[in-house]
């Protein structure tokens with residue numbers, strides 16, 4: 001079965017990025033010249049998405065505006081003959097993809113945000129992308145890889161990567177039924193932000209999921225967990241007790257843009273890959289590596 005619906009939760013407060021995120025949604029921060037949310041929509045479209053479900057907050061209007069038609073801007077670009085820019089603006093929403101908005105009025109946690117999309121998702125399996133995590137893979141996007149694994153297994157698939165031991169307390173950490181070398185392995189559990197001594201592995205959940213609709217029912221009875229939030233991780237742990245769930249060690253480089261260093265690193269590395277400014281940025285970095293500043 002093809003995964004057609006992708007939930008993008010964007011209703012959080014983005015407190016780690018204040019003051020930037022006071023009036024601008026974190027998911028609208030650009031990496032080079034494109035906002036994070038647009039990378040997420042493009043990744044979903046590449047995986048075959050037909051409907052994007054933005055779980056947002058009424059105060060974060062810029063996110064909805066980004067995907068709405070701006071006739072005044074388009075007319076101005078037409079008048080000035082700026083065809084290339086016009087094309088850029090018109091292709092923000094990939095062809096064949098629609099955006100539906102649903103509000104999470106209070107940021108009660110990621111699990112609660114996903115639950116807000118229950119009615120729209122219905123009884124189909126669906127994807128979830130956290131837009132503040134970028135995954136770079138120009139050959140095959142992370143979500144496409146997960147969608148392929150779903151085709152293979154017909155079960156929930158969680159994107160994972162290995163993190164250093166001293167960082168396990170920051171992420172959802174999975175345990176596997178058997179320790180093996182395969183990229184796709186059955187999970188036996190998942191725990192949110194465990195202390196290092198309790199971490200079952202170094203495999204962390206990165207913000208890419210394909211989930212069966214059963215998780216929505218489980219979320220309805222999920223109580224507040226780590227950080228006082230309704231955690232998606234806890235509902236996935238409950239799902240594992242009922243049906244097979246797989247971890248997929250995707251190919252690609254992830255960037256956690258939810259905090260300063262991850263965001264700056266993404267900007268530097270995406271800028272280095274950029275056809276227009278890549279060389280210049282490379283020279284700048286070399287200059288600084290040589291100890292010259294200014």
Ligand code: UTP
Pocket residue numbers: 009010011012013014015016017026027055104106107108109110112113130131132258
């Ligand atoms: P984060 O925990 O990274 O985002 O959630 P945050 O809560 O906005 O950031 P900090 O911790 O305060 O700095 C990952 C994604 O889930 C969304 C966020 O908007 C982000 O895209 N989210 C989080 C919600 O939609 N609702 C929530 O209640 C929590």
